[in-house]
Every structure is written in C-alpha cells, then in structure tokens.
Amino acid sequence: MLNKAPQVTKAIIPAAGLGTRFLPATKSIPKEMLTLVDSPIIFYVVEEAVLAGISDIVLIQGRGKAAIEDFFDVSYELEDKLAQRGELAVLDRLNRIKNMANIISIRQKQPLGLGHAVLCGKPIVGDEPFAVLLGDEVMVQKATEPSVTKLLVDNFCRTGLSSVAVMPVADEDVSKYGIANVEPMDSGVTNEFHIRSLIEKPKPTETQSRWALPGRYVFDTQIFEFLEKTKPGKNGEIQLTDAMAQMLLKCGMRAVAIESRRFDAGDPLGFIKANIEMALLHPELGSEVKAYLREIVTR
Numbered sequence: 001m002l003n004k005a006p007q008v009t010k011a012i013i014p015a016a017g018l019g020t021r022f023l024p025a026t027k028s029i030p031k032e033m034l035t036l037v038d039s040p041i042i043f044y045v046v047e048e049a050v051l052a053g054i055s056d057i058v059l060i061q062g063r064g065k066a067a068i069e070d071f072f073d074v075s076y077e078l079e080d081k082l083a084q085r086g087e088l089a090v091l092d093r094l095n096r097i098k099n100m101a102n103i104i105s106i107r108q109k110q111p112l113g114l115g116h117a118v119l120c121g122k123p124i125v126g127d128e129p130f131a132v133l134l135g136d137e138v139m140v141q142k143a144t145e146p147s148v149t150k151l152l153v154d155n156f157c158r159t160g161l162s163s164v165a166v167m168p169v170a171d172e173d174v175s176k177y178g179i180a181n182v183e184p185m186d187s188g189v190t191n192e193f194h195i196r197s198l199i200e201k202p203k204p205t206e207t208q209s210r211w212a213l214p215g216r217y218v219f220d221t222q223i224f225e226f227l228e229k230t231k232p233g234k235n236g237e238i239q240l241t242d243a244m245a246q247m248l249l250k251c252g253m254r255a256v257a258i259e260s261r262r263f264d265a266g267d268p269l270g271f272i273k274a275n276i277e278m279a280l281l282h283p284e285l286g287s288e289v290k291a292y293l294r295e296i297v298t299r
C-alpha cells in the first residue's frame with residue numbers, strides 16, 4: 001500500500017479569549033474584528049492560513065463573537081446594492097473574502113485557556129494534522145517570502161514532526177510567552193531546531209532560552225491526547241504549552257525560527273504598531289502615511 005504524503009488542510013484559530021488587554025473596546029467588539037487599515041485582524045490571520053494551502057478554518061468562538069462569522073459570510077443586501085451601483089471592485093473583494101476558506105465555528109463555552117480552546121476543535125479536525133494560528137497575532141513579511149504557517153506546514157510534511165514557530169525575545173519579555181529550550185540540528189541548518197523542553201511564561205531566571213512561541217503551530221493529531229490529560233497550569237488555564245511539553249518527550253517536535261515581523265494585535269501598543277506597518281505597506285496609502293509620520297516626528 002502506498003503511504004499518502006501528509007497534507008495540512010485544516011487550521012484551528014482560537015478566538016474565544018476575553019480580550020481584557022483591549023478593554024473597553026472589547027466589551028462589545030471582538031478584538032479579532034479590530035481593524036488594521038481596512039480589514040479586521042482575523043482577515044490577515046485567515047489569509048496567512050490560506051496561503052499555506054489550508055482550506056478549512058475552525059474558528060473557536062466565545063460569546064459575543066458572531067461578527068467574526070458574519071465577516072466571512074454572504075451579506076445579500078450590501079452585495080445587491082454594490083452590484084446595482086456598479087461598484088464592482090469592492091464587490092469582487094467581498095466575494096473573494098467569503099470564498100477564501102470554509103469557516104466552521106465551534107463555541108468554547110468558557111475561556112478555560114488556549115489548550116482547552118484548541119481541544120474544542122477536535123470534533124472537526126478528527127485524526128488529521130492541523131495548524132493553529134492565534135487569532136490576534138499578525139505576521140508581516142515581504143510578498144516574496146513564504147508565510148510563517150507555510151514554513152511550518154512544509155516542515156511538518158518533510159519531517160512528520162509537529163513544528164512550531166519560534167522567535168528571539170528580550171529578557172524582559174520572556175515571562176509573556178511560552179519558551180522553548182532548543183538544540184541545533186546536526187545538519188547545521190540555522191533556522192530549524194529540535195525542541196528539548198517547553199515552559200509557559202517563565203521568569204527570565206527560570207530558563208536560559210530566549211526563544212519564544214509567537215502563536216503559530218502545526219500539530220500531529222496526537223496533541224489532542226496530551227491536551228485531554230493536561231490539568232490547569234499558569235493562571236489556572238489549560239495551557240497548550242503544557243500539553244506540547246508532554247508531547248515532545250514522546251513524539252519529538254521541531255522549532256522553526258521566523259523572520260517575519262510579528263505583532264500582538266491583541267494589545268493596544270502591538271495593534272498600533274501593526275496598523276502603522278500595514279499602512280506603510282498599503283499600495284495606495286503607503287507613501288502618504290510615510291510622509292505624515294516623517295512630519296509628526298519633526299514637530
């Protein structure tokens with residue numbers, strides 16, 4: 001019997017967090033719907049997944065997050081009006097958004113943690129490998145560079161091992177992330193590592209590593225078994241990093257260092273930076289935004 005080459009066609013996007021760092025805005029707007037230039041954060045996250053060959057997006061939603069689903073759905077009245085007015089360019093853009101992927105929503109009834117959110121996707125993902133992209137993390141790279149998720153999918157398909165993105169962080173930022181203790185590959189490849197251990201949000205003195213997990217993963221389906229056994233950890237939440245730490249001891253795991261600029265758009269400062277970055281890259285707005293930024297820094 002021929003072994004089928006592994007394929008990653010599904011992605012879980014956890015978007016059920018409370019977004020407390022972005023209150024009061026997130027009292028009534030899901031943080032994933034806050035806008036970067038002219039599209040919500042979640043659009044860029046789904047686009048990254050689609051560029052990696054993913055066709056099915058499993059959105060993990062909480063209460064008050066229906067606007068996310070609506071964004072990827074048909075809007076008859078609006079589309080009809082745009083067609084009548086002959087506004088075909090914008091209509092075409094809306095059509096591309098609603099056709100970019102199959103969106104399947106699942107409720108996480110209580111925000112019990114990122115690990116629990118990923119486990120909520122199990123009934124849809126079944127026994128296939130899948131990607132996880134945090135719904136409030138945005139990656140920006142040059143148009144000629146592969147997306148972070150594409151790098152991870154390629155790594156998984158080549159090695160058969162769960163593959164996660166890592167990025168270097170400063171000492172003062174270590175306690176904000178899951179941190180990976182990594183070892184170089186024998187091959188001498190410089191952007192890929194074996195992961196030896198993982199720890200969630202350690203103090204800088206608790207680990208020598210400065211390799212943080214920025215919220216992009218591709219997992220073998222076995223991760224679900226480990227998630228099912230994971231007890232609440234840091235902040236009383238079921239932590240994805242804790243399940244990964246157990247999984248890597250049995251199955252191995254790879255880290256892939258990313259070169260993309262990454263923004264935590266679920267935090268006001270990260271959101272402002274992401275907006276400036278995206279605005280500068282915008283084909284129509286970029287040069288005016290640049291001129292404006294130059295002007296205000298000299299004031």
Ligand code: UTP
Nearest residue numbers: 014015016017018019020021111112113117135
């Ligand atoms: P965060 O910790 O960044 O999200 O979780 P949060 O809890 O919404 O943020 P703050 O700290 O209160 O501002 C990372 C990702 O995991 C999702 C979040 O939606 C976010 O995309 N998440 C987190 C869930 O889906 N469910 C959870 O129980 C926790």
